[in-house]
Amino acid sequence: MPSSLAAPLERAPGWAPGSACFHCSLPVPGGVSLRVNVLGHPRQMCCAGCEAVARTIVEAGFESYYETRTPPGAGGPPPLAELPGAAIYDDPLAQRRFVATSGEHGREASLVLDGIRCAACMWLNERFLRRLPGVTSVSVNYATRRMQVAWDAKRVALSAIIEAVRSLGYDAYPFDPAKQREHERAEQRASLWRLFVAGFGAMQVMMYAFPRYIDDTGTLGDDAEQVMRWASLVLTLPVIVFACGPFFRSALAELRAGRMGIDVPVSLGILAGFGASAWATTTGRGEVYFDSVAMLAFLLLGSRHLELSARRKAAAGLDHLARWMPPFAFRLEGQSACEGQRVAAHELRTGDRVLVAPGEPVPADGRVESGHGSTDESLLTGESRPVEKGPGAALIGGSICIDQPLVMRVTKTGLDTQAAAIARLIERAAAGRPRLVETADRIAHRLTWVVLAIAFATLAGWAMIDPARAPWAAIAVLMVTCPCALGLAAPLALTSATGALARRGVVVTRARAIESLVSATDVVLDKTGTLTEGRPRLAHIDRMGPLDRAECLEIARALEAGSAHPVARALADPSATHRAVEVIDPRHVAGSGIEALVEGVRMRIGTRHFVAQIAGSAVPIEPPGSGESSVFLGAGSGWLARFRLADTLRPDASDLVNALRARGLGVHLISGDDAATVGDVASRLGIACVRGAVPPAGKLDYVRSLQAAGRKVALLGDGLNDAPGLAQADVSIAMGQGAALAQQQADFVLLSGKLSGVLEAARIARAAMAVIRQNFGWALGYNVIALPLAAFGFIGPLEAAIGMAASSFVVVLNCARLEAALG
Numbered sequence: 001m002p003s004s005l006a007a008p009l010e011r012a013p014g015w016a017p018g019s020a021c022f023h024c025s026l027p028v029p030g031g032v033s034l035r036v037n038v039l040g041h042p043r044q045m046c047c048a049g050c051e052a053v054a055r056t057i058v059e060a061g062f063e064s065y066y067e068t069r070t071p072p073g074a075g076g077p078p079p080l081a082e083l084p085g086a087a088i089y090d091d092p093l094a095q096r097r098f099v100a101t102s103g104e105h106g107r108e109a110s111l112v113l114d115g116i117r118c119a120a121c122m123w124l125n126e127r128f129l130r131r132l133p134g135v136t137s138v139s140v141n142y143a144t145r146r147m148q149v150a151w152d153a154k155r156v157a158l159s160a161i162i163e164a165v166r167s168l169g170y171d172a173y174p175f176d177p178a179k180q181r182e183h184e185r186a187e188q189r190a191s192l193w194r195l196f197v198a199g200f201g202a203m204q205v206m207m208y209a210f211p212r213y214i215d216d217t218g219t220l221g222d223d224a225e226q227v228m229r230w231a232s233l234v235l236t237l238p239v240i241v242f243a244c245g246p247f248f249r250s251a252l253a254e255l256r257a258g259r260m261g262i263d264v265p266v267s268l269g270i271l272a273g274f275g276a277s278a279w280a281t282t283t284g285r286g287e288v289y290f291d292s293v294a295m296l297a298f299l300l301l302g303s304r305h306l307e308l309s310a311r312r313k314a315a316a317g318l319d320h321l322a323r324w325m326p327p328f329a330f331r332l333e334g335q336s337a338c339e340g341q342r343v344a345a346h347e348l349r350t351g352d353r354v355l356v357a358p359g360e361p362v363p364a365d366g367r368v369e370s371g372h373g374s375t376d377e378s379l380l381t382g383e384s385r386p387v388e389k390g391p392g393a394a395l396i397g398g399s400i401c402i403d404q405p406l407v408m409r410v411t412k413t414g415l416d417t418q419a420a421a422i423a424r425l426i427e428r429a430a431a432g433r434p435r436l437v438e439t440a441d442r443i444a445h446r447l448t449w450v451v452l453a454i455a456f457a458t459l460a461g462w463a464m465i466d467p468a469r470a471p472w473a474a475i476a477v478l479m480v481t482c483p484c485a486l487g488l489a490a491p492l493a494l495t496s497a498t499g500a501l502a503r504r505g506v507v508v509t510r511a512r513a514i515e516s517l518v519s520a521t522d523v524v525l526d527k528t529g530t531l532t533e534g535r536p537r538l539a540h541i542d543r544m545g546p547l548d549r550a551e552c553l554e555i556a557r558a559l560e561a562g563s564a565h566p567v568a569r570a571l572a573d574p575s576a577t578h579r580a581v582e583v584i585d586p587r588h589v590a591g592s593g594i595e596a597l598v599e600g601v602r603m604r605i606g607t608r609h610f611v612a613q614i615a616g617s618a619v620p621i622e623p624p625g626s627g628e629s630s631v632f633l634g635a636g637s638g639w640l641a642r643f644r645l646a647d648t649l650r651p652d653a654s655d656l657v658n659a660l661r662a663r664g665l666g667v668h669l670i671s672g673d674d675a676a677t678v679g680d681v682a683s684r685l686g687i688a689c690v691r692g693a694v695p696p697a698g699k700l701d702y703v704r705s706l707q708a709a710g711r712k713v714a715l716l717g718d719g720l721n722d723a724p725g726l727a728q729a730d731v732s733i734a735m736g737q738g739a740a741l742a743q744q745q746a747d748f749v750l751l752s753g754k755l756s757g758v759l760e761a762a763r764i765a766r767a768a769m770a771v772i773r774q775n776f777g778w779a780l781g782y783n784v785i786a787l788p789l790a791a792f793g794f795i796g797p798l799e800a801a802i803g804m805a806a807s808s809f810v811v812v813l814n815c816a817r818l819e820a821a822l823g
Helices: 048-059 086-090 119-130 158-167 177-214 222-243 245-256 263-283 290-316 418-431 435-465 470-480 483-489 491-503 512-518 527-531 549-559 566-571 608-615 653-662 675-685 696-708 720-728 740-745 756-791 797-822
Strands: 034-038 041-045 099-102 106-114 135-141 146-152 171-174 328-332 340-344 353-356 365-370 373-376 387-389 406-412 506-508 522-525 537-543 583-589 593-598 601-606 628-635 638-646 666-670 689-691 713-717 731-735 748-750
Touching: 034 048, 041 048, 086 158, 106 158, 119 135, 119 158, 146 158, 158 171, 177 222, 177 290, 222 245, 222 263, 222 290, 245 263, 263 290, 263 435, 263 470, 290 797, 435 470, 435 756, 470 756, 470 797, 483 756, 491 506, 491 512, 491 756, 491 797, 506 756, 512 731, 512 756, 522 527, 522 696, 527 675, 537 549, 537 566, 549 566, 549 583, 549 593, 549 601, 549 628, 549 638, 566 638, 593 608, 601 608, 608 628, 608 638, 628 675, 653 666, 653 675, 653 756, 666 675, 666 696, 675 689, 696 713, 696 720, 713 720, 720 731, 748 756, 756 797
Parallel strands: 522 666, 522 713, 666 689, 713 731, 731 748
Antiparallel strands: 034 041, 099 106, 106 146, 106 171, 135 146, 328 340, 328 353, 353 406, 365 406, 373 387, 506 748, 537 638, 583 593, 593 601, 601 628, 628 638
16 A cells, blocks of 8 residues: 555644634544635634535635634534525535536435424425425425425525525524534533423422422411512523523424414413413412423423434434545546545546555445455445455445455546435435325324314313413413324334334335335236346357357347346357447337347347247247246348346245245236246246236236235336336335336335345334334324313323323334334
8 A cells, every 4th residue: 555645644834633623613633634714814624524615605705604603612503693695505516515416407405404393393394495486395304304305406596495494493504424413412412401401490499399388287478488489480480591492482483484383382381381470479379380380391301302312313324324425535646556645535526546445435436447355335235245346346435445455446426426326315215204194294283273272262161160270271281282292103213214224225215115015915026137136147049040159149249239138248248359240220129129220131139029020920939948038139031049048046035935925915926038937937936926928018007907906016126127017016126236217216225135125124114114003092092181181170280291291202212112123
């Protein structure tokens, strides 16, 4: 390995170990010398991300941000009014790190939503942004607080989207794993401080309230009781002003936007309890419940803190792909294998040559140019066994070089890499919501209005019976109901399941997939590349016309030269030299074959039916051998050759079929190969429902026929001919090594290429849906029972607060149990 790799980076003037980053105030790692000129002086940066953002802020003309922001160490991020304008995020250089491009004007990004506290906040941001012209889709993951947003750059700028979020009282900024971790730590610290203030205040207020509770003989004088009331009021004030601040800010934002969320009744209950007690203290008449108000705040904050911890743990399972990007790469200069310089990984471009040392992550997608070694690709596949790599082998960004240095040629960088694309699919799935979750959100939204209506009715009813008790009964109604438990019931479980599957090499690309997989009654399987290895080899050539076998093979290779189909790989021989065969106007027919002019003669290669359309069907065809499939070559003059291809069953194909049948699922084998070959595979696996020689439209029709009979269909395939059926199926699963179009249409992608991933997906989906149903049952049952008890006065504000906190706690605990079980 070149000595320059181990040499420390050139240090900037004024650099000192332990210095802080000027942009984010985090410590600067040793050996890092990144600088940006800010406010007339070079400023030290801790990482390439801070350098890029700081440079963008300066070049966009927002350098004054660094003069008005909260000083480093002053406690938390600056308020929205002090944030730099969102226009800095429109800079193309800045967007290159976090914005993906689709089409000419399509853009997509993952943004962190700061200030999200409940499902209502999520709903508010989604609905508000969907009204912006040019925004094509918005979805927020309640568990991770991240927003997937897609827009038309010709109609709306990203800055307009971020400013729209800020107008609601929230903030949005690009997702960066390092900054996200720091933000989470700050959020955790703030949550603990609020919880501590509320808990300390509740204990102190309880000390002053306790003598009044036990004073049955009236020995406590009026003056002493009044002093204790005023002391309780003073001790409760920090709880209301500081600890309960998030409730009030969220409720105010909801009301301003015309939205009724969970924090509105919570805030009303807290303020009403404190206000009534303060009035009783100042007037000397009525009862005070400062202890109940403080304890209520403590219990609610405790529940929110547990929820925050559960969300962080669930979201951690989704971040393993988002964190793959190494900070630096060693870019080689010219054709040298050792001379170069260490650069920020985001500066790499297509065509660069990079040296990857043992133990280092691959900084981009590429191919090995020189060297032999092995890599760990468990980041994507979940399989930790080393994968051998030699010249020409593909390297996946984020995989780890294990034993020998490799020189690679970069083919894709940043958001274009395979890991980044898969991460976006996972984020899209986690941000989406199945039908079950959407139903729960609607119920929670309506429940808030029901609670407010019942609270006012309770106030009016008790005012006629017992005026002194009326406000406390209404407060108990506001406190006891827990729409928050309904909002938590599914997102935490789904996020845990999605992360667990990603760690096992199974990518969930749509939110509805987990729910749909559990309800599937039938599984339709493809053969080539799904039940078989998908790497057929040429077993024999049957000569059927005037050309010899070598000539037929040369023509077949020329026709298949531009195809990525397994047949093309089976016929190809890169090491052999062939004469040039002129192929003009090739036309690919999905699921059938290829037609073209070959040296002036129109020819076809593909299925027997496809070739028979020009060659005729008079030539008798012998059935293929066991496990073989056939590809035919013909012209207008007749049949030319048959190529017999042998493919091997995957070692876990039989286990998959047996497991599906044991669970009572109908198993079907549908393939475009000839009926004899498909029937042979079906008999070896014990599949009764089998069809061969089925075109792509036939697979689609077969899925529709099952659905018309009331069946829920899961389709497992890998090729272009499977894409229509995958799109139609209730739940679709694509092999990770299959066609890109098939993966785009699929709900699950098996990156590991193992069929056992289907069984893992089914197991985890069942576990997640069981927990979700338990959570919904508990949340609905609790609210149905607790609301009447509070309205009729059987429970007071304190008991209501305990019940509400316990309701959320049970949901969080159940999701934590799922997370622990999935591992």
